[in-house]
Amino acid sequence: MMIDLAAKQPHKRIKLIFNPVSGSNRESPVQLMDIIKELQEWNLVPEPYLTEPSSDYAKIVREAMEQGMNTFVVCGGDGTVSAVARALTGTNGTLGIIPTGTQNNIAHSLGIPEDIIESISVLTTGKRIKIDNGIATCGNISMPFFEVCSVGLFSALFDPGDKIQHGDITGIRELISTLSSSPPSKIRLILNDKHEITNTGHVVMVSNMPFVGRRLEVGEPESYKDGFLDVLFCTDTSKINLMVGFIMKLQNVIFDDSRIMNFRVKKILIETQPPMPVMADGVSLGEGSVTIEIRRHTTTVLVPETKEISGELNGIIEKR
Template sequence: MVQENPLAQMVMDTMELHLPGKLKTALGRPIRAKLIFNPGSGQPGESPQQLINILSEMQNQRILPEVFIVQPDSQIDHVVGDAIKAGIKLIVVAGGDGTIDSVVGAMIEKDATLGIIPTGTRNNVAFNLGITGNIADSVAILRHGRRLKIDVGRVHSGHSRRWFLEVVALGLISDLYPMADDFQHGNLAQIGGLLSTLASATPSNLKINLDGKKHLAITAHMLLIANMSYTGPHFQISPDVSFKDGRLDLFTFSDMSKLSMLTYAMLSRGGLVEGIHHYRAKEITVVSDPKMPVLADGCLLNQGTLSVRVQSRALRVMAGTELTGQPAPEPENDSQLSADATV
């Protein structure tokens, strides 16, 4: 059984909503929310003040949160599932990409909307959704942002299955991007690791099936299957990737030198390096020989074989006015959230 954190309860017990009548009318009726707060995201030493700031801004926006503090053994999907069953329509994650990933599975095709307050290290999902401001700006989006339905990917590799929002990676890319990120942030010691990894890397033979219709047989060092345009350290895979088109974007790196791959990773200029081949499909299967590692949103799953599919418009989210690297979306009808989520 999941226990609420006493710190969160103490904070909530001391909070009361006192707003003038005119301001209450301007802001609309209060909205119930489940706040999933991860104190281990980003800079843990800042988390107490972050929680206070978040609760204060939620009070200003007339959002009434039930707070859950994430612990190492927390079953966050169960917490979210119970909240949705209790009638809560807004699930707010204050944390990083990993915390967001942990709630997605419980929200697929559910009558609830995901809100994000980015307090992690990279905050890449929030970045894709145009949530790039401070805590006050992020909380304001919960009330005044755009409500969208976005695509979610499902990957199966060996005995591992999981949902993903950003990208599935196969091969060298799983080693290349983390080291390139460290190097870009001043860790010069990683240049040796980068060069060593590139020098020892060997390509694999890949058999790829797209929607059961198109078959590819290539030799490559790495492969990406993307749902979002940006991944990892705000690395742009390609400006053409969309999480609203009902398809996944496959990129193969079969005609690139190792130096070109390093340049691609270091410059973060997706789509500008020759030798990358781009395909789109709803379902993709890949078999690698020799076996390559499979990662989904940075989580190692297995080696060798993977199958992915897209679940179109499966997740409701609150987003900023402008999505990063994408044209402005048509907002979903948000009357359901404002009516059914209020108290």
């Protein structure tokens, strides 16, 4: 059936951006060849690019478009997907995703299968949609993000947590040390330029996708295109209670704690004292004050052909 469908499609050149160290993969040369072969079965002609820490994705996108390619297929995890999506923002390019990372939250949020062969089929049988992105401004740094911008404890825990996820057990000691030594801050939120909340806390998370972190569900199923950002504010609670709350949320256990507050906004200003670390899609932006805003329908993505969920979201701010 797959080949019959592919036979109806003309050959199409695409840019394949392959991260050889994503997830726990240690067979990347074999995996890359298998992916190229499967793409060719669908009459897709990939031009591979292997990512490096210094990769300039804006340049890669620009040069590929100059050569007539406008579909960019990322084979990697959330970090690589987000980096390429940033480069595609505001262009006429289309993002495709073959998820091979550790969490694959962006692909999961968009309904893209984690099976490689199934995700490749979406590149031909799927539909194009426009998704939103957030933009975080901290000091002189302004960066789009697609998954989450975090302020506080979770930003500080990102690096050791990432080491552990990739099999580096030295991250365990660093994680425990950071967890035990990170103090709370006085956190001031200004929602949509008019509603102010001030409290002591450890964490603020501002998400564009329904799933973040270790598959923590923080938004509605189609929050990536609803014109709002989901805010999770953890006020004055112990770090033990905070972690227990998140573990219960991961296990879909109902956890009602008034100290964990949820809002939906178009814009938020976050100020912390003492200054807390700010991170957007795994990239450190510095410490202290950050302004975060939504940008509507900036990036085109290929997703499975599924039925749209109808209904308009009401209200500028909602506390759940």
